[in-house]
Amino acid sequence: MxxxxxxATGRLSDAWRACVGTGRIELALRRDYQDSLALLQREIGFRYIRGHGLLSDGMGVYRPYAYEGARRVHHSFTYVDQVVDAYLGLHVRPFLELGFMPTELASGDQTVFWWRGNVTPPRSYDEWARLVRATLTHLVDRYGIEEVRTWPIEVWNEPNLTDFWQGADEAEYHRLYEVTARTVKDVDASLQVGGPAISPGADEWLLRFAEFAERREVPVDFVSRHAYTSGPARPVPFGAYQTLAPARRLLDQFARPREQLKGTRYTELPVHITEFNSSYRPDNPIHDTAFHAAYLAPVLAAGGDHADSFSYWTFSDMFEESGVPTALFHGGFGLLTHRQVKKPTYHLYAFMARMGExxxxxxxxxxxxxxxxxxxxxxxxxxxxxxxxxxxxxxxxxxxxxxxxxxxxxxxxxxxxxxxxxxxxxxxxxxxxxxxxxxxxxxxxxxxxxxxxxxxxxxxxxxxxxxxxxxxxxxxxxxxxxxxxVEDETPPWWDERRLLGSPVEPR
Structure with missing residues (x-):
């Protein structure tokens, strides 16, 4: 017993619902996406949402054109406004990830995912800076500086992996980060900018990122990384199986940034785990199971001891990095399938939402x-x-x-x-x-x-x-x-023995 x-021994951290992940953000233009997010917000209530593709071609932000013999650039925010309006209308704020590279601005043609996000550096850092400045200035003008100051701004995604950053070129990422961070601060010094959004197994990147930022006096308001516990994929058609490490390894990864940065000027910075899950594959059946909910329960219970946020990747199976899903249940990352069918891990989150303070x-x-x-x-x-x-x-x-x-x-x-x-x-x-x-x-x-x-x-x-x-x-x-x-308000004449009308002796 x-x-x-x-x-009380303390307060229960709500870092578990500070943020949640999503497929590329242009999916927020779809009705079924918004229906799924509305359900999630009613029953769980996340504060932020993060996804790829804010500046990718599908959002139509970067629009170069020729006029009077000169090349010019128009920045269009038609879709950005619709996405952000949808988020704010559902009481969730964007955790902005700046990426991927617009094709017309890219220095190469390497892409990732079925929807072809370009992962090469800009061919002009001046134009990249103008794109970042125009995007943030527009958001400030539309939503107000006090609101946008609450939105963390992350520079790129997993640049330590060749799939996500051409050649996993660390020096080139540092250049991208410096140009981006200084541009963010030029828009408003109180905007929050951070990175390096590294994947598991790249701890040395964070130390070198901190050394670079300190040496160059580059702004860093938070640090971010990702956490997964799955081993190498064993592919099958439209799916994969993987081994899993114990769930406590996720907590170890959550804690790692503070351990690494202890004693540096970045010791007290917020730590955001901007992606976490068991498997990093969007087609691993483990995501759909009751095992998965029980596996992650201790992580949600204790994760707030180690990080300011840890963002489940992702809230919905509306996710097309490997293509359109081939079945309702296909091992997708989501807490929800398409058609808003709740998975066991969804209920883990809904149960956490009913816990006390x-x-x-x-x-x-x-x-x-x-x-x-x-x-x-x-x-x-x-x-x-x-x-x-x-x-x-x-x-x-x-x-x-x-x-x-x-x-x-x-x-x-x-x-x-x-x-x-x-x-x-x-x-x-x-x-x-x-x-x-x-x-x-x-x-x-x-x-x-x-x-x-x-x-x-x-x-x-x-x-x-x-x-x-x-x-x-x-x-x-x-x-x-x-x-x-129980505050018992049962009337004194209530007697279950008399439900069928039979007389009974007084008690």
């Missing part, structure tokens, strides 16, 4: 918080075997003595919401259906139904201001338990 303290207890398999009105919330998860050598335990038990209410005796109302292999798991239902690639309307309805958590309620006695809560979790289960003191 674990005795949960009656007094006061942190009472945190363990290897549980998190306990309290709300200002006295409600106590418990998030619990079954351990997983990420090696795949065993299926994981069929049952996992947890017993807690929970502080409830302000009366020595009474009762607590208990509500439990459960996601596991069979409950809150549309992926399981879809597999039972035979994995239809394009489910028919009635099948979509069934999947939405199957995606809802199992819910139950009961009443527990309270003795000495405490309720004993015993939980038995199924394989890969994540469960949310909410306890609130």
């Amino acid at each position: 674990i005795s949960v303290p009656a007094e 006061e942190l009472l207890e945190r363990g290897d398999d549980h998190l306990v918080t309290r709300h200002p009105d006295g409600r106590v919330t418990v998030l619990a998860w079954a351990p997983v075997d990420e090696t795949g050598r065993t299926p994981g335990p069929d049952r996992h038990t947890l017993r807690l003595s929970v502080p409830v209410g302000r009366r020595p005796r009474g009762a607590a109302f208990v509500r439990r919401s459960t996601v596991d292999e069979e409950h809150g798991n549309a992926w399981t239902a879809w597999r039972h259906m035979g994995g239809p690639r394009s489910p028919r309307p009635h099948q979509i309805d069934l999947l939405h139904e199957a995606a809802e958590p199992a819910r139950s309620h009961l009443r527990l006695p309270v003795e000495d201001f405490r309720a004993d809560l015993g939980l038995t979790l199924a394989r890969h289960e994540v469960t949310l338990v909410e306890l609130s003191p």
Whole structure:
């Protein structure tokens, strides 16, 4: 029996919902994207959203033309305005990523993704600076400087990888960063700019980035990196399988920037993990499973100890880096599939959104918080075997003595919401259906139904201001338990024995 303290040990960090990732941001022009984001915001409520492609050709910002024998450039923000308006209308702010390179400004033709984001340096850094200045000036003019000052501005994406930056040329990235950061500060000195948005396995890049920035006196307001735990991909048609490291390795990666920068002038800078997930592949079936929710539960519970934000990559399967998805469930990154079918990891986030602000207890398999009105919330998860050598335990038990209410005796109302292999798991239902690639309307309805958590309620006695809560979790289960003191208003004449009209003797 674990005795949960009656007094708070601190406040629960909400770094887990500071930001969420998205497919290229021009997808925000689509109705189904906005419908998915609206659902996410109603039930979870992220503060920022980050995605690639702000300056790529699909957004139509950089528009060179010839006039009177001279080459000129027009900057068009038609789509930018629509995207940002959609975000702000859904109460989420943009975490701006400056990239990729417009084709007409690029020095080469190397691209990444199905939608061909150009990853080469600008052929003119002066024109790049004018593009950055025009974009930020427009945003300030349209949304106001006080608003735009709250939007972090990240320079590029994973420049340490040759797929994302031509030749993974570190010196060239430093040049791009310096020109960009100084331009950002020319627009307004209070705008937040940072990087280097490196992928896992490139720790040395951050140290050299810090040395470069200090030597050149280049502005850096935050540092950013990404975190994943999957091994090499074993491809199959339209998918991949990968090994996974223990989830605590994500926490190690979250903590790494502060460890590296300790003792430097950047020690106190905010740390933003601008992408994280288990697999870095958008076609790994692990993303769709109950295992995935249980695997990530301890990361959401403790990640705020190490980073100011850690952004789940991504909120929706509306994501086309490898092409248009070939089936409703295809191992996409999203918390939601197309058609807004919730995955188990979506419910992990929704459960976290119902946790309280006061942190009472945190363990290897549980998190306990309290709300200002006295409600106590418990998030619990079954351990997983990420090696795949065993299926994981069929049952996992947890017993807690929970502080409830302000009366020595009474009762607590208990509500439990459960996601596991069979409950809150549309992926399981879809597999039972035979994995239809394009489910028919009635099948979509069934999947939405199957995606809802199992819910139950009961009443527990309270003795000495405490309720004993015993939980038995199924394989890969994540469960949310909410306890609130009962204020009994049952009238004195209520008697269940008389429901069918039979006279009974007084109690």
